[in-house]
Amino acid sequence: MYAAADGSRLRFPFLDSESNEPVRPETPGSRLPLSWDDEADGAIRITNPTPA
Known part of the structure; x- marks a missing residue:
């Protein structure tokens, strides 16, 4: 569960x-991916990908 600043x-x-494959929220709306953080052992990261 992740709570954003907007509530x-x-x-x-x-x-x-066993995988570094990101997952997307099960809740409708935001599509921010969650993945293991490569820089901190055992940490997770939510990213906000920007369109190219």
Whole structure:
């Protein structure tokens, strides 16, 4: 579960510990991906991808 500054809450499925494949929220609306953080061992990261 992630709570944003605007009050929205995102519910993510569990991350696969064997894969670095990001997951998307199960809740409708935001499509921010959740993935394992490559820089901090055991940490997770939510990113806001910008269109190219």
